[in-house]
Amino acid sequence: MLDEYKQKREIIKQMGGPKAVEQQHKRGSWTARERLDYFFDPGTFTETGLFVKHRTTAFGMDKREIPAEGVITGFGKVNGRLVMVAAEDYTTMVGTFGEYHGKKFSQTIDLAKDMGIPFVGMNDSGGARLQEGMDTLQSYAWLFTSQILASGIIPQIALLMGPCLGGQAYHPVMQDFVFQCRQTGRMGIAGPAFVKTQTGEDIDLDTLCGVEAHAVKSGETHVVVEDDKDCLDKAKELLSFLPANNNKKESRKLTYQETGDDPERIDLELDTLVPEEPYIAYDMHDVIVRIIDNGNFFEILKDFAQNVIVGFARFGGRPAGIVASQPMCAAGALDCDAADKVARFVRFCDLFNIPLINLHDVPGYWIGSTEEWKGILRHGAKMLYSYIEATVPKITIVVRKSFAGAYTGMCCKDTGADFMFAWPIAKICIVGAETAASIIFAREIKESEDPDAMKAQRIAEYRELFENPYRAAERGFIDDVIMPSETRKHINRALDILEDKTVIRPWRKYSNINL
Amino acid sequence: MAAIVSSMPGRVVDIKVKVGEEVTQGQELCIIEAMKMQMPVKSPQNSKVIDIKVEVGQGIKKGDVLMELD
Numbered sequence: 357m358l359d360e361y362k363q364k365r366e367i368i369k370q371m372g373g374p375k376a377v378e379q380q381h382k383r384g385s386w387t388a389r390e391r392l393d394y395f396f397d398p399g400t401f402t403e404t405g406l407f408v409k410h411r412t413t414a415f416g417m418d419k420r421e422i423p424a425e426g427v428i429t430g431f432g433k434v435n436g437r438l439v440m441v442a443a444e445d446y447t448t449m450v451g452t453f454g455e456y457h458g459k460k461f462s463q464t465i466d467l468a469k470d471m472g473i474p475f476v477g478m479n480d481s482g483g484a485r486l487q488e489g490m491d492t493l494q495s496y497a498w499l500f501t502s503q504i505l506a507s508g509i510i511p512q513i514a515l516l517m518g519p520c521l522g523g524q525a526y527h528p529v530m531q532d533f534v535f536q537c538r539q540t541g542r543m544g545i546a547g548p549a550f551v552k553t554q555t556g557e558d559i560d561l562d563t564l565c566g567v568e569a570h571a572v573k574s575g576e577t578h579v580v581v582e583d584d585k586d587c588l589d590k591a592k593e594l595l596s597f598l599p600a601n602n603n604k605k606e607s608r609k610l611t612y613q614e615t616g617d618d619p620e621r622i623d624l625e626l627d628t629l630v631p632e633e634p635y636i637a638y639d640m641h642d643v644i645v646r647i648i649d650n651g652n653f654f655e656i657l658k659d660f661a662q663n664v665i666v667g668f669a670r671f672g673g674r675p676a677g678i679v680a681s682q683p684m685c686a687a688g689a690l691d692c693d694a695a696d697k698v699a700r701f702v703r704f705c706d707l708f709n710i711p712l713i714n715l716h717d718v719p720g721y722w723i724g725s726t727e728e729w730k731g732i733l734r735h736g737a738k739m740l741y742s743y744i745e746a747t748v749p750k751i752t753i754v755v756r757k758s759f760a761g762a763y764t765g766m767c768c769k770d771t772g773a774d775f776m777f778a779w780p781i782a783k784i785c786i787v788g789a790e791t792a793a794s795i796i797f798a799r800e801i802k803e804s805e806d807p808d809a810m811k812a813q814r815i816a817e818y819r820e821l822f823e824n825p826y827r828a829a830e831r832g833f834i835d836d837v838i839m840p841s842e843t844r845k846h847i848n849r850a851l852d853i854l855e856d857k858t859v860i861r862p863w864r865k866y867s868n869i870n871l
Numbered sequence: 872m873a874a875i876v877s878s879m880p881g882r883v884v885d886i887k888v889k890v891g892e893e894v895t896q897g898q899e900l901c902i903i904e905a906m907k908m909q910m911p912v913k914s915p916q917n918s919k920v921i922d923i924k925v926e927v928g929q930g931i932k933k934g935d936v937l938m939e940l941d
Contacts, residue, residue: 634907634908635904635907635908635909636909637908637909637910637911683908684910685878686878686879686905686906687879687905687906687907687908687910688908689905689906689908719906719907719908720906722906723906724880726880726932726933757907788907790907
């Protein structure tokens with residue numbers, strides 16, 4: 357009896373067998389078991405559903421053995437903290453997604469949700485198992501239902517380590533973060549062959565579904581990684597910033613790490629780093645790395661909508677989400693893509709009790725026909741909704757410019773910031789001096805003997821009066837004008853006092869955010 | 872041939888090279904301005920300016936070709 361048990365178990369654990377494993381290695385990939393070995397702390401992985409088997413009989417499938425149904429599920433520890441996983445295995449019937457393959461996925465996510473444990477999915481599948489017909493489709497529906505009902509309760513991370521095409525691709529894209537392996541990760545609603553037959557478009561898989569497609573163009577891939585090892589390393593790094601679930605204060609405490617970086621550290625370079633002239637671009641990353649613990653910044657959506665920067669960092673050991681303008685790209689102005697990027701990140705942080713630090717150097721939302729017709733108003737509205745609804749600690753620093761709708765859209769005191777500070781070079785206005793003066797004094801300028809001189813004079817007057825941090829400070833719109841070198845100290849002190857921030861609001865089903 | 876395209880809509884405020892000029896990687900080719908920000912457009916490679924498609928003061932759209940490099 358025990359021998360039979362051991363033999364059965366050993367056969368299934370071989371998955372697709374040596375030949376298929378060799379091919380997987382030739383593609384530059386690890387097998388699912390190798391990935392799990394590397395991912396989990398040694399000896400901590402417990403597998404569930406090893407013996408699960410499909411029940412299809414059509415097309416000779418009744419004789420087909422598919423070890424573990426092509427997906428390994430279970431739980432283990434990553435740096436000492438529990439994580440649940442479903443890892444597809446391309447060596448077993450190319451990891452095709454059938455009824456029981458999907459059921460293993462959704463059962464894993466259901467348990468992760470009920471126990472408050474983060475879920476990581478590793479995608480490496482040739483697609484739907486068509487031999488199972490509608491049973492496969494039903495299983496997609498189970499999976500989508502499980503993951504959506506778990507969204508906001510536990511963090512969910514998708515690792516695109518191989519292909520994930522067709523309806524199945526809704527699984528990774530609906531998780532909180534998508535990682536994509538540069539050479540092997542491919543995601544799309546349909547592959548090139550289907551696209552060709554249905555639409556006539558001739559396009560190869562890499563162009564249609566590779567990292568350029570999703571990390572740069574569609575904005576669906578949050579983190580690009582080089583290979584399986586890099587992918588798992590970066591996933592572990594991201595997990596270190598995230599609490600296990602949405603409702604345990606204790607689980608947030610587990611994300612605190614001693615970083616050895618003095619919370620009140622002064623960085624004198626910040627006092628001269630940002631050009632005073634508002635039209636000169638610079639790289640906001642240089643500011644971010646100087647104020648966070650040890651310069652350790654985990655950037656999300658690095659290659660998409662680069663006019664804003666979002667990502668995770670630590671302040672005095674506690675994780676925080678950073679949202680920052682990037683003046684170096686498209687003037688740091690907010691367009692539709694940037695607004696989407698910020699809004700979803702803010703909502704993730706809010707769901708999981710991660711404080712938000714906002715760095716403004718923003719001239720406004722992008723204006724003009726292109727963005728107007730793309731719907732900058734409804735996309736920009738997502739930022740307002742997400743910041744105003746967020747109940748986590750929110751701290752805003754005006755580094756240089758904060759104008760117009762972007763002042764409210766990127767979280768000012770009256771749209772939810774608990775603290776708002778400005779650097780002495782800050783310009784906090786409804787519009788820039790040139791725009792304001794040319795509207796207010798339009799007639800006077802036109803009728804003047806020397807319109808150019810009059811215009812310049814009026815601009816200078818408006819600039820003198822309003823383009824500074826002091827008008828805002830006088831009215832209490834900002835809490836203080838601070839030395840740039842002391843920014844980190846002010847953020848950490850604010851985070852200290854906001855540690856136990858609690859907000860209670862009247863019940864509603866949800867808001868009608870402009871999706 | 873490498874086309875230098877504008878990363879944002881705006882206006883050309885300065886052109887820093889001439890047709891036929893040898894340029895080095897990272898050298899500023901021209902400056903475009905939008906939303907109160909001046910963005911230097913830099914050469915992606917060591918090359919030579921073949922053609923300049925814009926003039927100072929000209930309005931441009933995102934994706935417009937500003938220059939052709941060899």
